[in-house]
Each structure stands twice: as C-alpha cells, then as structure tokens.
Amino acid sequence: MKNILLTLTVLLAVMGAGAGLLPATPAQAADMASLPVVAPAISCDVLGHIDLAPAVGAAVHGQKAAVLQTPKGKFCKVTGQVAPAISFEVDLPMEHWTQRFLLGGCGGLCGMTRVGISNAGACAPALNGEFVMAGDDMGHTGSMMGLAQGEFGKDPQKRIDFAYRANHVTTLAAKALTAAFYGQAPKYSYFVGCSDGGREALMEAQRFPDDFDGISAGAPAALFTVQNSFYHAWNVRGNQRADGTSILLQGRMGVLHDAVIRHCDTLSGVKDGILEDPRTCHFDPAWVRCPAGQSDTSHCLTAEETQAAVRLYTGATDASGHPYIIGGPLPGSELQWALPATAHGESMSNGIAASAIAYVIPVQVDEKAADLTRFRFNDASFAYMSELAPLYNAENTDLHAFHKRGGRLILWHGLADQSISPLNTIAYYQGVQREMGAEQTDQFMRFYLLPGVGHCGNGEGFPQVDFLSPLMGWTETDTVPAVIRTERTAQGREPMGPPPGSHDRRPADGQIHMAPMPSQPYAQPNATATASRPVYPYPYIARYTGAGDVNDARNYRPVKSSVSLPMTFTSHATPLIGPDNQKQYGVRDDRLVAESAK
Numbered sequence: 001m002k003n004i005l006l007t008l009t010v011l012l013a014v015m016g017a018g019a020g021l022l023p024a025t026p027a028q029a030a031d032m033a034s035l036p037v038v039a040p041a042i043s044c045d046v047l048g049h050i051d052l053a054p055a056v057g058a059a060v061h062g063q064k065a066a067v068l069q070t071p072k073g074k075f076c077k078v079t080g081q082v083a084p085a086i087s088f089e090v091d092l093p094m095e096h097w098t099q100r101f102l103l104g105g106c107g108g109l110c111g112m113t114r115v116g117i118s119n120a121g122a123c124a125p126a127l128n129g130e131f132v133m134a135g136d137d138m139g140h141t142g143s144m145m146g147l148a149q150g151e152f153g154k155d156p157q158k159r160i161d162f163a164y165r166a167n168h169v170t171t172l173a174a175k176a177l178t179a180a181f182y183g184q185a186p187k188y189s190y191f192v193g194c195s196d197g198g199r200e201a202l203m204e205a206q207r208f209p210d211d212f213d214g215i216s217a218g219a220p221a222a223l224f225t226v227q228n229s230f231y232h233a234w235n236v237r238g239n240q241r242a243d244g245t246s247i248l249l250q251g252r253m254g255v256l257h258d259a260v261i262r263h264c265d266t267l268s269g270v271k272d273g274i275l276e277d278p279r280t281c282h283f284d285p286a287w288v289r290c291p292a293g294q295s296d297t298s299h300c301l302t303a304e305e306t307q308a309a310v311r312l313y314t315g316a317t318d319a320s321g322h323p324y325i326i327g328g329p330l331p332g333s334e335l336q337w338a339l340p341a342t343a344h345g346e347s348m349s350n351g352i353a354a355s356a357i358a359y360v361i362p363v364q365v366d367e368k369a370a371d372l373t374r375f376r377f378n379d380a381s382f383a384y385m386s387e388l389a390p391l392y393n394a395e396n397t398d399l400h401a402f403h404k405r406g407g408r409l410i411l412w413h414g415l416a417d418q419s420i421s422p423l424n425t426i427a428y429y430q431g432v433q434r435e436m437g438a439e440q441t442d443q444f445m446r447f448y449l450l451p452g453v454g455h456c457g458n459g460e461g462f463p464q465v466d467f468l469s470p471l472m473g474w475t476e477t478d479t480v481p482a483v484i485r486t487e488r489t490a491q492g493r494e495p496m497g498p499p500p501g502s503h504d505r506r507p508a509d510g511q512i513h514m515a516p517m518p519s520q521p522y523a524q525p526n527a528t529a530t531a532s533r534p535v536y537p538y539p540y541i542a543r544y545t546g547a548g549d550v551n552d553a554r555n556y557r558p559v560k561s562s563v564s565l566p567m568t569f570t571s572h573a574t575p576l577i578g579p580d581n582q583k584q585y586g587v588r589d590d591r592l593v594a595e596s597a598k
Contacts (some may be wrong), residue, residue, distance in 0.1 A: 035098045044076035054368030055176035056169040059083040072129030072522045078177055087113045088136040088170045091521035092181050098130040101186035103171055105193020105200040109149045111142035114519035117192055119531055120468035129522035134174040138166045139426055150355030154365050156592040160585050163391045164203050171211045181588050194218030194456040202394035205409055207598055209402035214475035216410045216467045219420050219456050222394040222428055226573045227458035228356035229385045230324045234316035239308050245343040247308040256309055257334035259288040269544035274452035274461050275332035276541045279417055280565045283313055283331050316377050323571040324382055327423030332417040336454040363387050382572050389576050390583040397431035398579035403444045408475045410446050410467050414453030428450030430566045431577045446481050447538040462486035464531045483536055485553050487529035510567040
C-alpha cells in the first residue's frame, strides 16, 4: 500500500505542475529538515591530533588543523594524507553547523584536492556554509587533464584509489573528524558530483551504500573503460584524414547546428533553437551538404565534412558498422563539440583518450599507445579495454542496498553533452528499472534530462540549476522531487560567442570540461536569471501552455516524450551495464588482483 501511495503522489506532483497546481520553482528551505546549530565540543587544534587510522583502516600522514577565515565564518580546516597517497581536506564550520556533511566529486582524472559544491546556488544551507565539507585528490596529484596526468596508472594501488577507494576513506575520515569535533555524527550526508564526479557518485551508491543519505550524479562517466577509450578516440580518429589532419573544425559547427535546428521540432511549442528531446531528431546529411560544384561553402558543409559529422554522430563502430559505444552526441549538441580550431590542432578528446589508453584503462601500461593512430576499433581492442571494467565502471544496476538503507539518488544529464552521451545515462537508468522494477526505482531515484545543456553546464539551454535543494528535501522530509526549475543567465551564452544566425559560433578552445570552481566550503550563489524552464522527471518533457511569457517556467506543462520506451541498445558496451558486475581489488607482487566480487 505504501508503494502505491508513493507512486500516486509522484504522478499527482508531475500532473499538478503542468496544471498550475505546483509552481515550477526550486525546492524551498521549508522542504528541508529544520536542524539546530551544533557548536564544536573541542578546539580546532585538537583535530590535528585525532587518530584517524582506526576509522579509515590505514595510516594517515601529515595531519594538520588550522582555522580558516571565510566570508561565511570560521572553519576548522583539516588536511592529511591517507596511505599511500590520498590527500584530503575537511572543513568544519565553527559557528553554524546544521548537522550535515557533503563530499564533492572530482572531475577528469582529478589530481587536485579541493572542496566545493556544484549545482547548489539556490540552496541556503550550502550558501551559508552550514555543511562539513570535504574533498580529495583521488589518490594522486596533477592536472585534471593531459597525458602526464594518467601516469598514476603505473601504480596499481593508485588505480584502486582512483577507481573507488579514495572517496570512501575520505568520507570515513570526515565523519570521524565530525564526531570528534561536535560530539556527534552528521545527521545527513550528501555526495554531489558531475562527469567523473558523477561516476564517483554512482560508485558510492553501488559499492558503499552506507556512506551517503543523498547523492546527486550528473553526466556520469560511469562506463569509464569505454568512454575514455573508444568514445574519445573515435572523436579524434573519426574526424581525421589519412594524413592525420582534422576535417571538421570549431568554426564550422554553427553551420551544422543551425541546419539541425531548422529541420528538427523543438517539441516545446517554442521556436527557441533548443531541442526538448533530440532523440526524435534524425540527422539527414542532405540538410547540410553543399550542392556538387558549389564553391561557396560558408553556409554548407563539404562532402568530406558532412561524412565526418555522420561518423561523429554515430560513434565508434567496427568495420561492419556495429557500435562499440552506447551512443554518440545527440543532434543539437554541435556547438559543444570539442573540435580543434585548426587542421593540425588537437582537441581535449585527444588528451583524454591518449592518457587513458596509455596508462589508466588497460591492465598493462603501454606508453606508445598514447599515439592514437595505433588504436584499433575492433573486438580484440574492446576486450582488452574492458578487462578492468569491474574496477573502474560504475554500471552496477543493483542498488537494493542503497535503497534499503533509505538512500535517495538524483541522476541528471545535459542533452547537448558531447563529452559523455546522455544515452549512456538513459541506458543505466533503464538497467536499474529492469533490475529493481520501475515502482521500486521511483521510490529512491529520479532522472532528469536538461535540453540544450552541455557537459556539466554551459550550452544554449538552461544550465543553471540547483539539484541539492530537492535532494535535501527528499532525503530529509520525504518531499518527492517533481518539477525542477532550470535557468539561463546573461553570462551563460558568453562562452559560445555570437548569437544564433552567425555561423562562426564555437565553443571556447574546444573544451569539454568546465574549469574547477574555487576551493571553498560553501556554494557560489546563482547568477541573475534571464529566463527559466521546468525540467520534469524522465520521460516527461516541457511544453509551452500557449499563454504567458515563454521565458517563464510557470507557463509550461509536462507531456510524455514520444520516444518508444524502453530504448533498445545493442552495442558491444551494452552487456557492461547490469547487476553484480564489480569486484574488489588488491595489489600483490606489484600487480592488480581481483580479490572478490563487490
């Protein structure tokens, strides 16, 4: 009976949002638990001497504590290193802790220790610095991207730490410090991450279901072994001539994008250039290919460029055309494609693939593999790249333990994401439904797709969104998330250059990962919104009611997408999504060893 009532509540919430019964506004502070402020029970200095080894199960070196002065008050900043090399930072409020803990995920291949909260710019407790905040470097140091960053793969223990151990032991350390400092454990614990941080978020729910009460996983690189090899290597190789020069360049993406928008229905009822569900748009090369013999190609693509675009949309395949990946970038994402600016330039996809293929993904490090011309798109290569899927991938669809302990999970993805196809996340969500049943999945998991939004933000859509507030409301007061307000800001379009209609629009420097936010133990406030749009739980999309300002989220209603569900995926990668597909790893004789099933 309880399950039936919960399902009805969710359906009424979604329907009510469209009927005007539930405004398309963010979760309010009233949706969260009202928790009293707890003052420290000991001085900050003492935390530098707390023995964390029993809590984390390993030695902790270089532990220090110092008072951190911030605009949001004083924090006790504790730093240290869990053996062998997991650097962490925990910032504990000294003036207004409201009994919550949050760990922020790290993007790319990480390598830096920082604290911060993304997608929480309207969440009052996060803005006020009321959380114990933590972050870690995933067990190694270096820049998030670049060939050298992957060299940690030479150390098998660092592979394990990056794959799943670092965030877990950091969580144990943070909770031990919290209990010592305030004399009590956190009432609620949260994890927020996007990109690899999204993979880390899912990994926590799958491997360590007791770590967090609420988890937000954005654009997760969950299919890590395929994503960082076949997907990104194809983005490079599929766009190259035999001599290694690139075909499609940044400056040509406006031509392709405008052609797609002209031919595809936005489905929102508004001609705003944003595809509400790009899965209904099927690219036709004739839309953009220059007529034979035409010399002016400023408003069309050459035959060579058109074929390159088709290859990128399709994604990595074998010689017979059978796909190795779940899916390529969707129509409408073209302005986000990370392409080189010149024929001899490199995109970020090159660095991601080269580093991962040479150092991180395969069992044996092969530095020569950084030359992507050596990479083969065949079954033998796929099997080789998949050997450590039970280590790195966060594709375990069995979330019964997380659900049983009362966990809540918000999963989200931008539909204009070129770096990680949203089809990957749809496939994972369907896998969870298949494993646990749709009704049970609805009890603890919500999935949102953001039209026109790129990788973890940016894009021509409405990328400003607060996922932490609805997650907290769901976790703390059982306020089930339904409609979520997303916004566009004035600065949101700046990285994309000139407005629609100008064919030289292009992403800045071909980047596909956002720069890390400043390290600080509180959220950055949202910028002033110039327009808003509701986003509904999958598979519903937003449609204009026909009355009122089209830039106001309140004037939209939910309609079910016309895409047939569940979607069918038949790639080589599809079998990597399922239950009980992870293993625990150890190191013996300086080699990775699978010790047991997770």
